[in-house]
Amino acid sequence: MNRIFVRTMATIAKKPPISVFGVEGRYVSALYSAASQKNQLEATEKSLREFLKLLAKPKIADFVVSSLIPCNEKAKLLREVGKQAGMPDTAANFLGIVAENGRLKMLRRIINMFIGVMVAHRNEALCEVITAEPLDEATRKTLLEVLKKFVKPGQNILLTEKVKLRVIGGMVVGIEDKVIDMTIARKVLKYTQLLKIGIL
Incomplete structure (x- = not known):
């Protein structure tokens, strides 16, 4: 990785709360350290989450992978875009450094890894x-109480709710690396498979 990046973004290194590996991990470690020093961790995460949405747009995706635009021009443009969007200087500078080093193809993975670090932080x-239907407050409260048994003591549960009609009823719960499927659709599939092989 570019030594200037390490010097400017990690003068006093503060390690991420979880281990990160590879080239992406080195960028994430430097970004975490730099944002910590400037008290910009939350603001940096928020701005990069928004930028991640932009990366899904075809024109932005084409810009990222294009080899026709020199890296220094990409870096200059991204810094300017970051400043105009109100990004903290740590985030805008980070985008510029990644571009200068020709690592924009890794940008999505780097940002997602940084978000994971912030979750641990x-x-x-x-x-x-x-x-199949939105949770009511009583069900949500009960679910959160049950989920506390699956996490480490003192951990805060960050709950994301999605509604998908295909589950029919019940729910699918994913927490950390565990997935619990308690849907009616899952039960129907199970019994259909048993009928096919003649067990029922």
């Missing part, structure tokens, strides 16, 4: 629940 446990 806040001592959060990511949880996603998928239901």
Whole structure:
């Protein structure tokens, strides 16, 4: 990685709360350290989450992978875009450095890894629940109480709710690396498979 990047973004290195590896991990470590020093961790995460949405747009994606635009021009443009969008200087400079070093193809992975580091920084446990209908407050409260048994003591549960009609009823709960499928659709599939092989 560019030594200037290491010197400017990680003068006093502060390690991420979880281990990160590879080229992406080195960028994430430097970004975490730089944002920590400037008290810009939350603002940096928020701006990069928004930028991640832009990367899904075809024109932006083409710009990122294009070899026709010199790296220094990409870096200059991204810094300017970052400043105009109100990004903290740590985030805008980070985008410029990644571009200068020709690593924009890794940008999505780097940002996602940084978001994972920030989740650990806040001592959060990511949880996603998928239901056929929106959860009511009583069900949500009960679910959160049950989920506390699956996380480390003191961890905060960050719950994301999605509604998908295909689950029919019940819910799918994903927490950390565990997935629990309690949907009616899953039960129907199970019994259909048993009927096919003649067990029922």
